[in-house]
Amino acid sequence: MIDYEQIAKSAAIFKGLSLDEKNDLLKDGKIRYLNKKEFLFRHGDPLLNFYIVCFGSIQLFRNNADGGEKTSNILTARDIICGEKIHQPCGRHQFNAVAVGDAVVIEFPKIWLKESAKKYSEFALNLVAEISNQASMAELEAEHQAAMSATQLVACFLQKLCLIHDFDPRGFELPYSKKLIASRLGMELETFSRTLPKLKECRIDVLGSHVAISGSGAIEENVCSHCSIEEDCHIHESFKKKF
Amino acid sequence: MIDYEQIAKSAAIFKGLSLDEKNDLLKDGKIRYLNKKEFLFRHGDPLLNFYIVCFGSIQLFRNNADGGEKTSNILTARDIICGEKIHQPCGRHQFNAVAVGDAVVIEFPKIWLKESAKKYSEFALNLVAEISNQASMAELEAEHQAAMSATQLVACFLQKLCLIHDFDPRGFELPYSKKLIASRLGMELETFSRTLPKLKECRIDVLGSHVAISGSGAIEENVCSHCSIEEDCHIHESFKKKF
DNA sequence: CGACACTTTGAAGACGATCAACGCCGGTGG
DNA sequence: CCACCGGCGTTGATCGTCTTCAAAGTGTCG
DSSP states (O other): OOOHHHHHHTSGGGTTOOHHHHHHHHTTOEEEEEOTTOEEEOTTSBOOEEEEEEESOEEEEEEOTTSOEEEEEEEOTTOEESGGGTTOSSOBOSSEEEESSSEEEEEEEHHHHHHHHHHOHHHHHHHHHHHHHHHHHHHHHHHHHHHSOHHHHHHHHHHHHHHHTTOOTTSEEOSSOHHHHHHHTTSOHHHHHHHHHHGGGGTEEEETTEEEEOSTTHHHHHOSGGGGTTOSOSSOHHHHHTO | OOOHHHHHHTSGGGTTOOHHHHHHHHTTOEEEEEOTTOEEEOTTSBOOEEEEEEESOEEEEEEOTTSOEEEEEEEOTTOEESGGGTTOSSOBOSSEEEESSSEEEEEEEHHHHHHHHHHOHHHHHHHHHHHHHHHHHHHHHHHHHHHSOHHHHHHHHHHHHHHHTTOOTTSEEOSSOHHHHHHHTTSOHHHHHHHHHHGGGGTEEEETTEEEEOSTTHHHHHOSGGGGTTOSOSSOHHHHHTO
């Protein structure tokens, strides 16, 4: 039996709090087990709760005007959902949240967020940090979307994937369907599919759902994620040149 | 002589605070007068301050790899700059900030933000609200960028412009150069220029820098900004159909 | 007057979306 | 066990949109 609360406690939002404080905060949470493809909430549902992901992956997406769906993010353990909604007294969800595979989240009533922020100023600052990080990431990603080609985006995504999930670059399996990844990257499945052969030029081989990234050192250098923090290179020059 | 502090006091970030509290907070601020095209800070500069815009417009932008520049936002009176950086103990600016025309801002040392948030919990919540709004806006905009054509984006922008600056829709002058607007919308100047004639189809006439939006009622309905808050329509259907 | 930034317009090209056909696989039901 | 179906993924062909390059017109300011 996995201790889901234990995982939640290591979320960035509780950083710097004592164990007692964490326990105090978590006592208001309710563990929810989601089956594959089960919705956590839908676009238009009343906005009542705040969530911390403990296990599995949660896809956040919106329905396009033309039937398709655009995935804005795929969240995993220790990520938070709806933290940025703290100030909205009421309202409705702006997007859908669905479990990709089986998943577990802890659910808190929305007031909990505001009360916790008032009770522990450390928590409030953590929340601000999380939200602002989220904002920076969104902005950075928008920029990348605009500035990089589909091929670059895919290469970047695969490298980030490898880092985040701590996969072995020399060979790993895609954790999500290609359809989902394409949607996450804001492109059509066909476009995504067509980029894969091109990736060989930068030593990324994809066969089916198996990925191998050669030139080990290249990963840390090229991946875009680190750019957002301190570095000058928000789009890695040498990486861009390859396409 | 304009009372710039007075303008700053009406910023959303001070909402709900008493006059005494506002004065207490503002006493640490330093008024800075910027000439046209003067930089407030540059990409790479050490991240030291927080700013509130009191007068004029501040362009936030980044240099593309290929020499061009992408404007991420154009801020006006009562907007804040670098609020989302509160949690970064140190670091460098990720973008440039330059005065479009003459402008005035109030500058606060970065610690001021954190201390103020600790001193007045109301201020902390306002800050969270501002940042999360910013994040929502960025996300919404990214979605629009991806889903709408250049023509739609321009039409949307002009209508928002009209609302925000409280212009008379029947006739007003563009407050920024077309180059800046194009950059703000993430498109080339040529593309922007070419969309203008097309706008006549939806009753927006642009001649030089003069804009006239006919069909008065249409503005409130079509403009995209309101979508982000409560509405179901994140991309206005009837509006989209027109192009 | 000349330099320069801004804007418009034309023509060519690149890129991704769309439509369509097909292969693959897992599940369902006869 | 097999036939059928639906979801997924690949590949080809075509199309529309935006970018890019180029040239020329407009405006302002020294």
